[in-house]
Amino acid sequence: MPERTLNVWRGDASGGAFTPYRLQAAEGMTVLDALHRVQAGEAPDLAVRWNCKAGKCGSCSAEVNGRPALLCMTRLSSLPESATVAPLKAFPVIRDLVTDVSFNYRKAAEVGAFAPRDATMGAPLYQEDVDRLREFHNCIECFLCQDVCHVIRDHEEHKPRYSGPRFFVRLAALEMHPRDAGDRVAFAEQNAGLGRCNVTKCCSEVCPEGIRITDNAIIPLKERAADRYRDPLARLLGLFSNSRKDA
Amino acid sequence: MAAHWLERECDVLVIGAGAAGLRAAIAAAGQGARVAVACKSLLGKAATVLERAVPAADEELEGWGALPLATRGEKVGLETLRTLQHRAVSLGIEVHMECAIQRLFASRGRVAGALGVRRADGALVRFRAGAVVLAAGGAARLWQRDIAAADATGDAFALALDAGAELADMDLETGGVRVDPATGATTVPGLHSAGDAAAGKHALLEVLLLARRAGEHAAAYARSHPRALLSVERIERAVTELLRPFGMENGESPYALLLDLQDCMQNREGLAGLKQRAKRLAAAGPRAWNPAWLLALELRSLLVAAEATMSAAVQREASLETRRA
Numbered sequence: 224m225p226e227r228t229l230n231v232w233r234g235d236a237s238g239g240a241f242t243p244y245r246l247q248a249a250e251g252m253t254v255l256d257a258l259h260r261v262q263a264g265e266a267p268d269l270a271v272r273w274n275c276k277a278g279k280c281g282s283c284s285a286e287v288n289g290r291p292a293l294l295c296m297t298r299l300s301s302l303p304e305s306a307t308v309a310p311l312k313a314f315p316v317i318r319d320l321v322t323d324v325s326f327n328y329r330k331a332a333e334v335g336a337f338a339p340r341d342a343t344m345g346a347p348l349y350q351e352d353v354d355r356l357r358e359f360h361n362c363i364e365c366f367l368c369q370d371v372c373h374v375i376r377d378h379e380e381h382k383p384r385y386s387g388p389r390f391f392v393r394l395a396a397l398e399m400h401p402r403d404a405g406d407r408v409a410f411a412e413q414n415a416g417l418g419r420c421n422v423t424k425c426c427s428e429v430c431p432e433g434i435r436i437t438d439n440a441i442i443p444l445k446e447r448a449a450d451r452y453r454d455p456l457a458r459l460l461g462l463f464s465n466s467r468k469d470a
Numbered sequence: 471m472a473a474h475w476l477e478r479e480c481d482v483l484v485i486g487a488g489a490a491g492l493r494a495a496i497a498a499a500g501q502g503a504r505v506a507v508a509c510k511s512l513l514g515k516a517a518t519v520l521e522r523a524v525p526a527a528d529e530e531l532e533g534w535g536a537l538p539l540a541t542r543g544e545k546v547g548l549e550t551l552r553t554l555q556h557r558a559v560s561l562g563i564e565v566h567m568e569c570a571i572q573r574l575f576a577s578r579g580r581v582a583g584a585l586g587v588r589r590a591d592g593a594l595v596r597f598r599a600g601a602v603v604l605a606a607g608g609a610a611r612l613w614q615r616d617i618a619a620a621d622a623t624g625d626a627f628a629l630a631l632d633a634g635a636e637l638a639d640m641d642l643e644t645g646g647v648r649v650d651p652a653t654g655a656t657t658v659p660g661l662h663s664a665g666d667a668a669a670g671k672h673a674l675l676e677v678l679l680l681a682r683r684a685g686e687h688a689a690a691y692a693r694s695h696p697r698a699l700l701s702v703e704r705i706e707r708a709v710t711e712l713l714r715p716f717g718m719e720n721g722e723s724p725y726a727l728l729l730d731l732q733d734c735m736q737n738r739e740g741l742a743g744l745k746q747r748a749k750r751l752a753a754a755g756p757r758a759w760n761p762a763w764l765l766a767l768e769l770r771s772l773l774v775a776a777e778a779t780m781s782a783a784v785q786r787e788a789s790l791e792t793r794r795a
Contacts, residue, residue, distance in 0.1 A: 270761055271761070276620075318760075403535070
């Protein structure tokens with residue numbers, strides 16, 4: 224088995240550095256397996272989140288060779304002999320590979336609940352609705368899309384009024400659910416900062432569930448927002464008609 | 471160093487945030503109780519995401535925004551967990567993420583709160599609570615080395631015994647905290663249990679139904695009984711115990727002890743030696759997000775679960791022998 228070096232960022236909010244750990248890679252070993260071996264050996268206090276080890280829970284998010292990834296789904300064999308493992312850059316470090324992702328839970332609380340009304344609860348949910356929504360509901364909340372989104376990553380000043388791709392997916396899921404009566408387009412536009420996204424598709428590229436975040440969630444939301452807020456004819460017509468969402 | 475901890479207060483403390491814990495929390499909040507949920511991981515990461523047995527339908531979950539469960543295949547656990555998570559958050563239920571409850575207190579035979587470790591900074595947090603719902607899952611980690619839910623370390627069993635509650639059928643897959651299925655009540659007043667933590671093997675929709683009852687009854691208990699009082703000395707003693715691994719010189723590695731315990735579950739021998747070694751578990755480094763310390767604390771629960779499992783098996787064999795004789 225080949226010998227490998229993992230350069231793991233160790234430190235806390237006050238600073239840190241990469242520490243090299245050498246180990247023999249076993250067949251099929253993932254980066255998370257390797258980190259567990261390091262914990263059992265020379266660095267028992269190496270901090271890393273993990274739960275299911277199966278790519279289903281989205282706990283072990285980090286950056287491997289600069290790319291956002293789930294540690295339990297990244298095999299050492301897919302990496303060069305020497306690789307770096309660093310915490311998510313978009314969120315404050317707690318310790319080593321563990322970051323403070325509470326930003327995402329605050330944004331989740333702002334979105335609010337699924338909001339049916341008596342009138343909408345009886346609305347049919349056709350197979351095509353389910354087919355469209357299923358993808359959005361597959362999100363494992365690993366926050367890799369949030370990490371790679373340049374608005375969150377590079378613009379601290381926008382964070383109070385920008386929710387990020389994970390929540391555009393959630394808002395799209397609610398907007399396209401025939402039984403939800405909340406005004407999700409207004410929220411996306413006015414509270415979640417939808418306009419700040421400039422559709423570079425980085426979020427879609429890193430999604431471990433393959434959710435087409437930009438094409439299927441963000442762009443449809445942007446189209447609906449544009450129709451409502453930026454199309455003068457639609458605005459005029461809107462004065463005389465009530466759409467389902469406004470009823 | 472004087473023992474120091476943070477204080478939190480609620481009517482109902484729910485320990486665990488999988489399907490059972492969240493459903494219980496929603497039910498208790500629906501009764502007007504002030505609910506706090508404490509879970510070891512981030513919200514939405516519970517072992518429920520691995521659930522694959524697909525129920526036909528659940529009107530309640532669909533009313534809260536879930537897609538029809540029958541359309542969700544192997545994602546049915548995720549669909550259930552996420553729906554309950556959104557519901558709980560929208561109700562304003564207080565969630566203490568990454569707060570690992572380590573001790574459950576009873577006073578004069580009634581439940582009197584809990585003590586946990588906040589992973590982020592290693593702070594100790596004492597919860598005063600009128601009632602508690604134990605929904606901390608099972609002890610799968612005793613058996614599983616590879617694909618495993620990290621959090622399933624048998625905490626519910628150790629916590630139940632702390633408070634004086636009974637366990638049942640621990641040698642069987644259905645084993646857990648003994649409860650009255652009509653109310654989720656354990657043998658200790660004010661303490662309820664649901665989900666994998668509770669005795670009785672249930673499919674997903676039954677788990678939700680029983681957890682709802684546990685949450686409602688916990689809220690009713692908290693409303694109709696004065697809070698049990700607890701002496702400061704007992705909290706101080708627990709705090710000292712929890713911090714012991716930091717002072718241990720030339721102690722045992724928690725990682726090595728876990729591997730040996732998993733072997734022991736296969737061979738069925740050597741548990742007494744492991745319990746001795748567990749007294750000398752060591753953790754170096756800071757208290758903030760220290761996985762060696764957290765595992766050392768979890769090993770108490772794992773050892774309790776191991777011992778309960780093995781002694782239940784021995785008793786069952788003896789009882790079968792007696793009947794055969």
